[in-house]
Amino acid sequence: MNIKVMNVVIAAVTLLFSANVFAAAPIKIGALFAVTGPAAFLGEPERKSAEMVVNEINRAGGVKGRKLELVVYDTSGDATKAVQLATKLIKDDRVVAIIGPSTTGETMAVIPVAERGKIPLISCSAGSKITYPVKKWIFKTAQNDALAVGRIYDYLQKTRQTKVSILTVSDGFGASGREQLKSQAAKYGITVVSDDTYGPKDTDMTAQLTRIRGSHSQAIICWGTNPGPALVAKNVRQLGIKTPLFMSHGVSSKKFIELAGDAAEGVKLPSGKVVVADLLPGSDKQKKSLMAFVKDYQKHYNKEGDHFGGHAWDAVMLIRNAVNNGASSAAGIRDQLEKTRGFAGIGGTFNYSTTDHAGLGKDAFVLVEVKNKDWMIVK
Amino acid sequence: MKRDLLLFAGFSLLVMMAPQFFRGSYLMNVLVFVGINTMLAIALNLLLGYAGQISLGHAGFFGLGAYVSGIMTTTFSVNPWVAMPVAAIVVGGLAFLIGFPILKLKGHYLAMATLGLGIIFYITFNETYEWTGGPSGLSEIPNLQVGGIIFNSDVKNFYLIWGVTLAVMLFALNLANSRVGRALRAVHDSEIAAQVLGVNARLLKVQIFALSAIICSLAGSLYAHTMTFISPTSFGFNFSIELLTMVVIGGLGSIYGSFLGAALLTLLPEILRGANDYDIVIYGGLLVVMVMYMPGGLVRGISALYRKFVKQKPETGHA
Amino acid sequence: MQFDQILQYTLSGLSTGAIYALIGIGFSIIYNATGIINFAQGEFVMLGGLFTLSCLEFLKLPLWAAIPCAIAASTLVGILFERLAIRPLKQPTPINLVIITIGGSILIRGIAMLVWGKDTHSVPPFSGDTPIAIGGATILPQHLWIFAITLIIIFLNKVYFYHTISGKAMRACSYNRRAAGLVGIDVRRMVLFSFIISSAMGAVAGIIIAPLTMTAYDVGVMLGLKGFCAAIIGGMSSGLSTVIGGLILGVLESLGAGLISSGYKDAIAFIILLLILFIRPQGLFGKSNSERV
Numbered sequence: 001m002n003i004k005v006m007n008v009v010i011a012a013v014t015l016l017f018s019a020n021v022f023a024a025a026p027i028k029i030g031a032l033f034a035v036t037g038p039a040a041f042l043g044e045p046e047r048k049s050a051e052m053v054v055n056e057i058n059r060a061g062g063v064k065g066r067k068l069e070l071v072v073y074d075t076s077g078d079a080t081k082a083v084q085l086a087t088k089l090i091k092d093d094r095v096v097a098i099i100g101p102s103t104t105g106e107t108m109a110v111i112p113v114a115e116r117g118k119i120p121l122i123s124c125s126a127g128s129k130i131t132y133p134v135k136k137w138i139f140k141t142a143q144n145d146a147l148a149v150g151r152i153y154d155y156l157q158k159t160r161q162t163k164v165s166i167l168t169v170s171d172g173f174g175a176s177g178r179e180q181l182k183s184q185a186a187k188y189g190i191t192v193v194s195d196d197t198y199g200p201k202d203t204d205m206t207a208q209l210t211r212i213r214g215s216h217s218q219a220i221i222c223w224g225t226n227p228g229p230a231l232v233a234k235n236v237r238q239l240g241i242k243t244p245l246f247m248s249h250g251v252s253s254k255k256f257i258e259l260a261g262d263a264a265e266g267v268k269l270p271s272g273k274v275v276v277a278d279l280l281p282g283s284d285k286q287k288k289s290l291m292a293f294v295k296d297y298q299k300h301y302n303k304e305g306d307h308f309g310g311h312a313w314d315a316v317m318l319i320r321n322a323v324n325n326g327a328s329s330a331a332g333i334r335d336q337l338e339k340t341r342g343f344a345g346i347g348g349t350f351n352y353s354t355t356d357h358a359g360l361g362k363d364a365f366v367l368v369e370v371k372n373k374d375w376m377i378v379k
Numbered sequence: 380m381k382r383d384l385l386l387f388a389g390f391s392l393l394v395m396m397a398p399q400f401f402r403g404s405y406l407m408n409v410l411v412f413v414g415i416n417t418m419l420a421i422a423l424n425l426l427l428g429y430a431g432q433i434s435l436g437h438a439g440f441f442g443l444g445a446y447v448s449g450i451m452t453t454t455f456s457v458n459p460w461v462a463m464p465v466a467a468i469v470v471g472g473l474a475f476l477i478g479f480p481i482l483k484l485k486g487h488y489l490a491m492a493t494l495g496l497g498i499i500f501y502i503t504f505n506e507t508y509e510w511t512g513g514p515s516g517l518s519e520i521p522n523l524q525v526g527g528i529i530f531n532s533d534v535k536n537f538y539l540i541w542g543v544t545l546a547v548m549l550f551a552l553n554l555a556n557s558r559v560g561r562a563l564r565a566v567h568d569s570e571i572a573a574q575v576l577g578v579n580a581r582l583l584k585v586q587i588f589a590l591s592a593i594i595c596s597l598a599g600s601l602y603a604h605t606m607t608f609i610s611p612t613s614f615g616f617n618f619s620i621e622l623l624t625m626v627v628i629g630g631l632g633s634i635y636g637s638f639l640g641a642a643l644l645t646l647l648p649e650i651l652r653g654a655n656d657y658d659i660v661i662y663g664g665l666l667v668v669m670v671m672y673m674p675g676g677l678v679r680g681i682s683a684l685y686r687k688f689v690k691q692k693p694e695t696g697h698a
Numbered sequence: 699m700q701f702d703q704i705l706q707y708t709l710s711g712l713s714t715g716a717i718y719a720l721i722g723i724g725f726s727i728i729y730n731a732t733g734i735i736n737f738a739q740g741e742f743v744m745l746g747g748l749f750t751l752s753c754l755e756f757l758k759l760p761l762w763a764a765i766p767c768a769i770a771a772s773t774l775v776g777i778l779f780e781r782l783a784i785r786p787l788k789q790p791t792p793i794n795l796v797i798i799t800i801g802g803s804i805l806i807r808g809i810a811m812l813v814w815g816k817d818t819h820s821v822p823p824f825s826g827d828t829p830i831a832i833g834g835a836t837i838l839p840q841h842l843w844i845f846a847i848t849l850i851i852i853f854l855n856k857v858y859f860y861h862t863i864s865g866k867a868m869r870a871c872s873y874n875r876r877a878a879g880l881v882g883i884d885v886r887r888m889v890l891f892s893f894i895i896s897s898a899m900g901a902v903a904g905i906i907i908a909p910l911t912m913t914a915y916d917v918g919v920m921l922g923l924k925g926f927c928a929a930i931i932g933g934m935s936s937g938l939s940t941v942i943g944g945l946i947l948g949v950l951e952s953l954g955a956g957l958i959s960s961g962y963k964d965a966i967a968f969i970i971l972l973l974i975l976f977i978r979p980q981g982l983f984g985k986s987n988s989e990r991v
Binding site: 499 | 729787803808809811927930959961969975976
């Protein structure tokens with residue numbers, strides 16, 4: 001502890017004397033993550049990943065001789081708090097870019113603040129309305145829900161299954177998935193024969209599943225984040241339902257397999273490539289980034305990194321690249337972000353442009369299946 | 380009475396000067412929310428502190444005001460200044476109708492019923508997504524506008540919100556000292572005795588319930604137009620509980636107490652921000668400790684301390 | 699087919715309802731002994747599940763030993779809560795007590811978050827998870843455990859309250875605390891007892907439901923609310939009517955989700971609750987008391 005304090009003092013003193021000589025003031029980046037509250041499963045890995053990658057960058061000498069400084073605030077998933085903290089980042093901490101928030105609702109609330117403050121914001125949430133229509137200062141790294149839905153429907157179309165039941169959680173994540181599942185169905189010749197929801201804190205979904213069983217669908221698609229889908233998988237097993245079960249990318253982490261146990265076997269879901277990084281062919285452009293992320297995360301936290309953390313990793317790297325290309329002001333970073341082409345990150349290969357601030361294509365997702373308590377890529 | 384007015388004038392002056400000190404800082408933004416929460420705490424205090432009727436569902440009225448305002452101004456492009464009173468009338472009317480059966484209940488049954496009411500509202504916000512946008516929320520709600528001034532910055536919003544908050548405070552202070560206020564306190568102490576004295580207790584309770592809901596709705600509309608985005612999570616059960624805590628921590632029946640409670644509970648998370656994950660533990664601990672050592676609320680607690688340490692002789696009259 | 703569905707809804711509802719009932723009885727016991735609505739009741743459900751997990755994973759205890767340990771640990775938290783927060787209160791007005799239990803529940807939840815983290819944890823079932831078919835419906839062995847343990851607890855409750863001295867003393871407290879004090883009953887001790895019993899019962903509910911629903915630091919809030927509802931429908935009794943209250947609530951939710959709309963299922967349950975209260979303000983089974991002036 002004392003050594004730590006001493007280090008800080010020494011660092012501060014050094015900085016004081018050297019600041020004018022080397023003009024290497026750190027580049028301040030703000031971050032808003034839902035580290036506590038119902039969306040903690042997003043915010044926690046995001047914060048960890050962002051802190052990790054910023055440390056790694058600084059250890060390697062920073063960007064163009066300047067260190068990165070990350071200011072992280074916890075929004076606890078609350079839109080009001082997110083707005084207050086975004087204001088704090090802009091006005092008090094004077095950051096040049098903001099990463100986050102973690103959820104679509106918070107992001108929508110924060111957008112006017114970032115636009116007014118003229119600070120680039122790279123959201124880590126999935127809602128497609130964040131970057132559609134394009135807003136000057138707003139980018140995002142999380143894959144659109146539309147892409148995940150497309151991945152499942154692609155597969156169903158290929159295997160000639162046309163009747164699906166959907167069961168979505170009644171929060172922002174589930175609502176967005178439900179909207180996409182319903183609106184894209186016709187395009188793939190699929191009909192949604194039953195549409196149910198469950199509450200994020202529900203403890204039993206057998207009622208909804210019993211209803212689904214009566215609807216004679218050929219596939220059940222459940223859209224939610226842990227622990228709900230694990231309960232759904234268990235309840236499906238309890239009721240002896242044999243219909244194939246699909247999940248969303250919201251549960252593509254080992255945690256889901258651990259919670260659902262045997263009931264997870266055979267569940268298919270679209271996932272970012274991070275969970276199957278080691279299974280990817282060497283020709284995959286993302287493989288290098290993915291392996292680096294997985295290795296670092298394991299080293300720092302002794303835990304498996306997931307693609308939620310990847311969203312924050314991508315955001316930090318995008319900003320680093322922008323700074324590397326000569327940007328240092330908020331406006332400069334924004335302009336450089338928009339010029340990003342072919343950046344192979346964790347979530348996919350990013351190509352931003354003036355008309356696209358989401359930047360990802362369909363290749364961002366692979367369809368995986370749980371087999372023997374591990375992920376397999378479905379061809 | 381004159382002293383009360385002087386106190387209020389002093390308080391208003393202090394509030395209006397605040398932007399001079401905090402301009403450009405994000406604290407300005409937090410102070411806007413202190414204003415909104417003060418309004419809500421006063422609304423609940425009128426019901427709980429004066430009429431003695433508990434409500435665990437006030438976040439629902441707050442949300443309803445926000446949504447009626449939000450939907451009218453986005454989907455139907457109504458002017459916000461028109462939407463606000465309409466929302467207040469709708470919410471007030473609804474509260475008036477619900478008030479009759481619900482205020483027949485007492486004690487924990489009333490607590491349960493209002494809690495249920497709040498949850499029903501919350502679920503409705505979540506499920507009627509064609510109107511409310513569901514859990515993803517409703518965005519692009521317009522700011523309020525007067526002539527050429529658009530209320531879109533923290534300082535402008537501060538004056539707007541606090542202007543209304545001070546008006547609500549003044550109204551509540553007057554109400555407390557009026558005939559109605561005295562009748563309310565009579566109902567609080569003993570409903571039957573009040574009825575014997577010719578107070579129509581039932582109607583009075585329902586009226587105050589509706590009034591309380593109207594203030595919540597007003598705060599909700601203002602919230603919607605300053606945030607320009609609303610989602611159901613802001614209006615859940617937790618927020619109802621937080622409001623209740625503000626009122627009790629501030630002091631039941633004290634209007635300035637409601638302000639102190641709202642200010643404390645809004646600022647506390649900001650102060651605890653540095654404590655990271657420990658903040659929730661400290662927050663919970665503080666609530667317990669405060670009720671233990673200041674059972675009458677902050678206003679009474681502070682004036683008791685004042686008497687103890689500054690003035691040695693015990694004071695008579697009201698605290 | 700339709701009949702099978704109804705049967706499934708009912709069975710699912712009954713098992714969730716049994717949990718609500720156990721939590722509800724916890725509410726009632728404390729309320730009757732002290733007049734406190736203990737908003738921290740749900741947290742003991744959470745503690746039961748998480749302590750079991752710790753006993754299993756860190757102390758490597760077998761399940762039969764882990765369960766009593768978890769109950770004991772949760773009860774200890776209940777005792778501490780009563781001693782440190784409830785008893786020293788200078789002005790125990792109902793509203794202060796409400797706030798203090800809310801503060802206590804936030805505190806307990808916060809500490810649990812620090813101890814067990816934010817992740818959800820799974821707990822192994824007591825005796826396998828091979829589904830059992832009943833007619834066209836299926837349940838798990840764990841459901842049978844839930845029904846059996848709920849029945850045992852109701853029975854023990856009855857024995858305690860009607861056939862032991864301290865149970866009778868506690869009933870005396872609930873009728874009239876001052877009179878109970880006058881006849882020599884140590885009222886404060888009874889208050890402590892009520893906290894012990896209800897935190898233990900909350901823990902049991904948490905332990906038997908954890909294998910089905912998994913557990914995390916924040917499961918207590920929703921379960922606590924539902925338990926409170928069950929107690930209200932049952933007229934705040936610590937006996938059979940709260941159990942029926944819980945079962946009604948569970949079945950209503952399940953039928954609402956299955957037959958009407960899964961999104962509105964909680965709203966349906968609450969609307970029915972409001973209607974019950976409007977028609978019978980003293981709860982479905984409560985006796986109406988004449989008000990004291």
